[in-house]
């Protein structure tokens with residue numbers, strides 16, 4: 001199962017390689033990893049998407065916690081959380097396709113951020129389903145390049161009661 | 165405040181940390197440190213290879229419980245420490261290694277003798293640092309010692325660029341560390357302790373399985389007290405030997421691949437396994453799904469990652485072993501429950517005794533036979549009255565040292581358990597001897613392993629360290645040969661070492677003493693002679709029967725019940 005793990009680390013030289021080294025050294029996989037400074041410049045947040053059975057995920061969180069540079073580990077999976085990803089898509093935009101592409105852009109509340117002679121570059125933010133949906137719709141026009149940030153995530157402030 | 169350069173600050177900081185001895189080897193990048201060491205009150209042992217230096221610091225740490233300290237130069241000096249650091253890491257040994265580094269301005273330029281040692285050692289240190297500014301030096305040293313010695317201990321490396329060592333700054337050593345992200349848990353959870361005790365007193369066949377954690381947390385007294393009070397038989401891992409008296413009637417010997425019949429049978433039938441500072445290593449468990457199949461498992465460990473890593477545990481208790489054992493003892497119930505439990509233990513005790521009688525470790529040495537390596541270890545035990553610090557190399561020698569010498573006290577058996585590093589034992593013995601100049605320290609070695617750090621003879625001779633090395637000379641890489649015999653149809657591919665070198669001559673060439681035993685009658689003679697020497701190292705070359713194998717043996721991947729007993 002996929003897990004989204006949010007990790008606070010001290011913002012110091014080499015910390016990224018400590019984390020990625022832990023994953024590669026122990027054979028844990030990383031699907032995506034985002035990292036940037038928090039409000040406190042001494043602290044960075046990493047959002048890691050990984051997958052594995054419960055035992056593996058338990059080891060991942062414990063091993064992360066064990067690193068001296070790790071302040072806090074929070075596995076968001078299983079609770080309510082927001083997940084977002086930003087994607088830039090450069091799509092072939094022949095004159096007779098332009099309005100159709102703009103239509104899709106509008107429906108998805110995306111944005112055209114750059115225009116070339118034969119291309120549009122589209123920026124879209126959302127969760128994976130949304131991103132998958134728009135790329136599928138744009139694919140027939142010819143996607144020239146696609147860049148994704150990987151997932152960032154945050155727990156919701158108010159949690160709905162789980163009713164299972 | 166008085167200004168000092170970085171090198172002087174380093175030495176002052178070491179004194180503040182209570183360090184009295186460092187093991188090191190100089191070079192360009194650490195010249196400022198060596199200049200500061202000149203006529204300094206810190207004792208510096210000049211080793212002959214950086215790997216030897218780190219193992220010596222490790223041996224010093226294991227024997228004393230204090231952190232070992234090593235200083236080496238940049239580049240090759242630093243890379244030579246890697247095996248030593250990895251050895252300490254796998255066995256959770258507190259240690260701080262200081263490496264020289266090229267000046268900060270040159271880092272990343274492929275400068276002369278530059279190596280990214282922080283990058284190289286990241287996966288085999290508990291933590292490591294590159295000091296970029298002399299202002300941070302004392303804080304980092306303080307943190308390094310704190311991290312190395314607290315929680316689950318381990319090696320910490322501090323990389324020191326040359327310009328940091330020469331830069332001047334005021335010396336003031338911090339009183340406290342402030343690392344919010346590092347907060348080990350020491351006290352066990354009260355509820356878990358109660359649950360554990362409930363389980364224990366309801367059990368009928370409990371077993372304590374104690375590992376290196378019991379030694380590291382100085383918990384031998386607490387462990388012994390608890391086991392005796394509850395009459396629970398105890399088995400040790402290789403790393404745990406000495407944490408429970410080897411001569412106690414409750415002691416079953418080591419478990420696992422070369423464990424005793426009794427210990428392994430007890431594991432396979434126990435209904436309550438109490439793992440104390442042990443980590444269910446594959447050499448201990450054999451086939452993991454069939455390990456302790458009837459047991460509910462209590463696992464006490466300071467490192468949460470050790471818990472439920474290899475086996476699923478019923479009652480985990482995260483905390484310092486010593487603390488938790490004390491709390492467990494306090495939780496022993498009184499009255500009828502306890503009496504009932506104790507009376508149950510009589511049957512269990514009888515069963516354990518029966519296994520003991522079916523198969524126990526013993527040596528049969530005929531007078532005219534070739535010397536058996538097991539016999540040598542047994543004689544070492546008797547002639548030292550069990551009162552020596554034993555270190556080992558790796559291979560058959562290590563297993564026989566674990567099986568045939570009995571360890572009544574912790575920190576008297578020093579061996580590379582996790583990494584299995586050949587070449588560990590001799591420099592580790594030097595480290596232990598430096599710490600305890602008046603104790604008998606013996607490295608039980610193989611003729612292969614001893615050649616992996618044999619250059620340290622020079623260190624021992626120069627420092628007048630009377631370290632004894634008992635070479636169980638079988639002219640083979642014995643343990644590998646044993647596997648070839650058992651699992652590769654006796655195809656002895658590149659494991660025969662032949663009769664060379666002449667270890668007696670080597671010892672003498674360095675200025676030590678060399679002794680040789682070729683007949684059974686010589687064994688006691690040369691051991692006694694060696695024990696009488698107190699001013700230089702002694703090599704005892706025991707020419708032993710090369711056909712001897714280590715038994716019992718559980719082939720890798722088999723359950724513990726599938727022991728080969730021959």
Ligand SMILES: Cc1ncc(C[n+]2csc(CCOP(=O)(O)OP(=O)(O)O)c2C)c(N)n1
Pocket residue numbers: 557558559560561562584585586587609610611612613614636638640641642643644
């Ligand atoms: C540095 C290193 N290289 C290789 C090995 C693999 N190995 C394990 S035991 C062994 C043989 C050791 O031979 P020796 O020191 O003569 O001891 P014996 O088994 O004969 O007692 C070898 C090569 C190791 N453990 N460490």
